[in-house]
Amino acid sequence: MAKIVDISRDANFIEETLAVLERGECVAMPTETVYGLAADATNGLAVARIFEMKGRPQFNPLIAHVGSLSMARKHGVFGEVAEKLATAFWPGPLTLVLPRKPDSAVHDLAMAGLSTIAIRIPRGPAREIIAEFDRPLAVPSANRSGRISPTTAGHVAEEFADVDLLVLDNGPCKVGLESTIVKVLPDSLVLLRPGAITDSELGAVTDLPVRRPDGLGGIEAPGMLASHYAPRAQMRLNVTECPQGAGLIAFGSGTDRQREAASQVLNLSVDGDLKEAAANLYRHMKALDALGLPLICVEPVPTTGIGAAINDRLTRAAAPRAS
Ligand code: TXA
């Protein structure tokens, strides 16, 4: 059984969390992006527990979450470009993929054998916990591998209903989508996962071109599997005619006829606000999926700003499944 602790009412949550982490066990904790499943990144057994709990393939590396830039510099090689990005966006929803320091204490298992390390400083209580713990935490999203990331403590408790797990509750996540992941090269940036920090923000801070992975170095984004974030229902995107009885994820104030045909409509943002839409996306996908409908339709969502990340997640959710 998951144990949910409301951190606004429990002054001891940091000590309780540190004790669990010291034992090499996992704790679910809020970040500004999504809820994560955290364990000591320097402890191989603790990292192995994360892979086991998530059912995650071991070739898929984890992000080292750190409490400060000085902690980050112990594990990744920070050139001028990485320093600029960290200064501009940390703490915040940006993960940097950097060459790994040879003497980094982060366990090999967390890095899945790569010579690079993914690092970020999260916003909120997770950062405080890591600073107190004084070493990095490996923190993937707190869902079973391939499923929708949790944006509330309740989502986490449902996902791991059969596991003894401490879940720190800090309310719904502000951003709602996983961090932007960028690989930092001397003369360019490679956007491995779009998120709240956009291409144009990355370009503006660094004066460098931001490109997509070329697909040749398949290892560059091992976690970017085509089918991901998948609900049980089939997903259909950019729908303008929703079949009778399907679930519908709407966007904007339209009063299209398709909204009447749907058996249930949840709106990402009546005002057409993309940030609000990002924060609501996974919650709405989960809510419609819980109704057991065979099909979830989604109205078109613009690709500007964080809309690119919303459409990235929707495309993966709608992709054909392996089984
Ligand atoms: O917002 C987030 O980043 C959340 C919260 C909890 O912090 N965490 C998260 O972790 O989304 P996860 O494990 O669900 O996704 C991490 C992604 C995976 O796609 C993984 O393949 C990629 O980061 N990754 C990790 N290390 C990498 C590396 N060295 N090179 C390329 N990709 C890497």
Ligand code: MG
């Ligand atoms: Mg994930």
